[in-house]
Amino acid sequence: MCGIVGCVAKEDCYGKLLSALEKLEYRGYDSAGIALLSAGGKIAVRKKKGAVANLFGAPVAGSAGIGHTRWATHGKPSDENAHPHVAGKFALVHNGIVENFAALKAELCAAGETFASETDSEVIVKLIARLYRGDFFGAVQAACERLEGAYAVAVLCEDFPDEIVCAKRRSPLIAGAGCGAAYVCSDVPALCGAAAFVCPVEDGEFVHIRGCEICFKRADGSAVPKVFCRLAEEEKGAERAAGSRMEAEIAEIPRGLSRTLGWLRACDFAPAARALRGAGRLFTVACGTAHHAALAFGNLLAREARIPVLCETASEFRYGDPLIGAGDVLVAVSQSGETADTLEAVRLARERGAYVIAVTNAEHSTLARLADLPLRTLAGAEVAVAATKSYNCQLLALYYLAAQTVFFKRAAFPAWFPALEGAAPACERAFGCFEQVADLAERLREKPAMYYIGRGTDRFTAAEGALKVREIAYLFAESCPAGELKHGTLALVEEGFPVFAVATARALAAKTANSLAEAKARGAFTALFSQEDFAGGADFSCRLPALPEALMPLVSVIPLQYFACRMCLLRGFDPDRPRNLAKSVTVE
Ligand code: G6P
Numbered sequence: 001m002c003g004i005v006g007c008v009a010k011e012d013c014y015g016k017l018l019s020a021l022e023k024l025e026y027r028g029y030d031s032a033g034i035a036l037l038s039a040g041g042k043i044a045v046r047k048k049k050g051a052v053a054n055l056f057g058a059p060v061a062g063s064a065g066i067g068h069t070r071w072a073t074h075g076k077p078s079d080e081n082a083h084p085h086v087a088g089k090f091a092l093v094h095n096g097i098v099e100n101f102a103a104l105k106a107e108l109c110a111a112g113e114t115f116a117s118e119t120d121s122e123v124i125v126k127l128i129a130r131l132y133r134g135d136f137f138g139a140v141q142a143a144c145e146r147l148e149g150a151y152a153v154a155v156l157c158e159d160f161p162d163e164i165v166c167a168k169r170r171s172p173l174i175a176g177a178g179c180g181a182a183y184v185c186s187d188v189p190a191l192c193g194a195a196a197f198v199c200p201v202e203d204g205e206f207v208h209i210r211g212c213e214i215c216f217k218r219a220d221g222s223a224v225p226k227v228f229c230r231l232a233e234e235e236k237g238a239e240r241a242a243g244s245r246m247e248a249e250i251a252e253i254p255r256g257l258s259r260t261l262g263w264l265r266a267c268d269f270a271p272a273a274r275a276l277r278g279a280g281r282l283f284t285v286a287c288g289t290a291h292h293a294a295l296a297f298g299n300l301l302a303r304e305a306r307i308p309v310l311c312e313t314a315s316e317f318r319y320g321d322p323l324i325g326a327g328d329v330l331v332a333v334s335q336s337g338e339t340a341d342t343l344e345a346v347r348l349a350r351e352r353g354a355y356v357i358a359v360t361n362a363e364h365s366t367l368a369r370l371a372d373l374p375l376r377t378l379a380g381a382e383v384a385v386a387a388t389k390s391y392n393c394q395l396l397a398l399y400y401l402a403a404q405t406v407f408f409k410r411a412a413f414p415a416w417f418p419a420l421e422g423a424a425p426a427c428e429r430a431f432g433c434f435e436q437v438a439d440l441a442e443r444l445r446e447k448p449a450m451y452y453i454g455r456g457t458d459r460f461t462a463a464e465g466a467l468k469v470r471e472i473a474y475l476f477a478e479s480c481p482a483g484e485l486k487h488g489t490l491a492l493v494e495e496g497f498p499v500f501a502v503a504t505a506r507a508l509a510a511k512t513a514n515s516l517a518e519a520k521a522r523g524a525f526t527a528l529f530s531q532e533d534f535a536g537g538a539d540f541s542c543r544l545p546a547l548p549e550a551l552m553p554l555v556s557v558i559p560l561q562y563f564a565c566r567m568c569l570l571r572g573f574d575p576d577r578p579r580n581l582a583k584s585v586t587v588e
Contacts, residue, residue, distance in 0.1 A: 006154035009181035028071025031082035036062030075118030088129035094121035099149035189381035197228035246384035259378035275355035297398035326353030337365020441566035465560030504552035
C-alpha cells in the first residue's frame with residue numbers, strides 16, 4: 001500500500017534508492033518515482049506510471065533523495081499522480097490517506113494554489129511550502145498538524161542539502177543506519193543488505209536526517225532517545241532461482257516452519273499464562289489469508305480448551321461494538337503487522353483492557369509493538385502479494401499457542417502437540433503432488449469459475465484455496481461448508497463445473513464424499529484432497545501426507561496454493577503482482 005524510502009548517502013544515493021524501491025514494490029506497483037537533491041541545491045524528479053524498472057537509466061545526481069512506489073488511492077495510476085510531488089523548494093513522498101484533503105485542497109485553491117495531480121499527497125507538500133519561513137523541520141511539523149488520517153512522509157528541501165525530514169502517523173516507518181548511508185523506509189526487508197541497524201518510528205514522531213546523523217524528534221523539536229537494533233538474517237526474503245517469487249515462497253514453507261518452531265520453543269509463555277488460563281472469551285482478528293489461519297485456530301481451540309472463541313474479520317470487529325473487555329484475550333494475526341484494520345481492532349481491544357497476543361512475521365512491526373505477547377513467525381520476508389509460506393507459519397504458531405492454552409487450562413498438552421515437529425517434513429512431502437496438480441491446472445485452465453468445499457477445519461483450507469485463485473488467477477472461486485452446497489450453491493453446478501473438496505477429518509470424510517458425489521451427479525468435475533483414499537469416485541484425487549488430523553491444514557493447503565499459482569501462470573498473469581492488490585494494506 002505504497003512504499004516510501006529516503007536516503008542520504010555520499011555515494012550512489014540514486015542506486016541505493018532504486019534498490020530499496022525494487023524491494024518495496026510489492027506494496028504497490030502502479031507507478032514509481034524518485035527525487036534527488038544535488039549539492040547545488042536543486043531537486044530533480046524522475047517519475048513514471050508502471051514499475052520501478054521504468055526509472056532505470058542514467059543516475060540522477062545527488063546525495064539526498066526520496067522514492068516512492070504507489071498503490072493508487074486518490075487519482076488513477078499516471079505520471080502526474082506518481083510521487084514525489086513538488087511545491088516550491090520541496091519534494092515529498094507519502095504513504096497513507098489524508099482524510100481531510102478535500103477541505104485542505106479547497107482552502108489552498110482559494111489561496112491561489114494550483115495542483116498538478118489528483119492525489120491527496122500533493123496537498124501536504126503545498127502546505128509545507130506555504131508554511132515555510134526558513135525552518136525546514138518547523139514547516140513539516142506545522143503542516144502535519146493540519147492533517148487528519150494516516151501518513152508516513154519523507155521530504156526534501158532545496159535549502160538543506162543532505163537533509164530529509166520525515167513524519168509518521170498510523171502508516172509504518174522505519175529508520176535505518178548503514179555504511180555511509182542513513183535511511184527511512186516503509187519496512188525492514190527493503191533495507192536488507194543496505195542498513196545494518198534499524199529502529200521503528202512511533203506515531204507522532206519525526207525523523208530528521210542530516211548527513212549520516214539520524215535524529216528522532218517530538219513535535220516540539222526536542223530529541224527522542226532511541227536504541228537501534230541489528231537487522232536480523234531472517235528478515236531477508238526467499239532467494240529466487242527461477243520462476244516467480246510465489247513459487248520460491250511455497251518452496252520455503254518447510255524452512256519457515258522449522259525456524260518458527262525453533263523460535264516458539266524458546267519463547268517464554270509464562271507471562272501470558274494468567275491471561276490464557278483465566279480467559280473468559282478469546283477473540284481473533286485478522287484479514288485475508290491471516291483470517292483463515294485465525295479461523296482454523298479458533299475452531300481447534302474452542303474444541304480443545306473449551307472456551308468460547310470468536311473469530312472476526314478485523315475490518316468488521318471495531319464496528320460491531322464487540323463484547324470484549326478486561327479478562328478477555330485477543331489474538332491478532334498479520335503477516336506484515338501493519339494491516340490498518342487489524343491494528344485498529346487491536347487498539348480498540350487494548351483500550352477495553354483485553355490482553356493482546358500478536359502473531360506476525362515482522363519483528364519490528366506496529367502490531368508486534370502493540371501486543372502484550374508478540375509471537376513471531378519466521379517465514380522470512382514474503383514478497384509475492386498472495387500469502388503462502390506466512391500462512392503455514394501462522395498456523396504453526398497458532399497451534400503452538402493453542403497447545404499452551406490447553407496446557408495452562410488442563411495441565412496437559414494435547415496429544416497432537418509433539419507432532420508439530422513433523423510439520424516441516426510433512427510439508428516437504430506434500431511437494432510430491434505438484435506434478436499431478438500442474439496437470440490438473442492444465443486441464444482446468446479454461447474454466448471461468450470453481451467451487452471449494454470442506455467440513456470442520458477443512459472449510460477454512462477450502463476458503464484459503466479459493467482466495468488464492470481469486471487473487472492471482474482472476475477466476476471466480478468461492479468456498480462453502482460442504483453441507484451448505486445443497487442449500488444454494490449446487491444450483492451453479494453444470495456439466496464440467498469444477499468442485500474441489502478438502503477432506504482430512506476422518507469422521508467427516510464420508511459426508512464430504514457424499515457432497516462431492518451430489519455435485520458429480522449433476523455433471524461437476526470433482527477433485528478430492530485427502531490423506532485417505534476414501535471411496536468417492538472423484539475425477540481427480542490428491543493424496544496428502546498424513547499428520548494428526550488437527551494439524552492437517554498445515555499440509556492440505558499446499559496443493560491448493562500451488563494450483564492457484566499454476567492457473568495464474570497458465571493464464572498468462574504474474575502471480576507476484578496481481579492487479580489491483582497490494583501486500584501490505586496500511587489504509588482502512
Ligand atoms: C492483503 C494481502 C493478503 C493478506 C492480507 C492481510 O489483502 O493481499 O495476501 O492476507 O492483506 O495481510 P496481513 O499482512 O495482515 O497478514
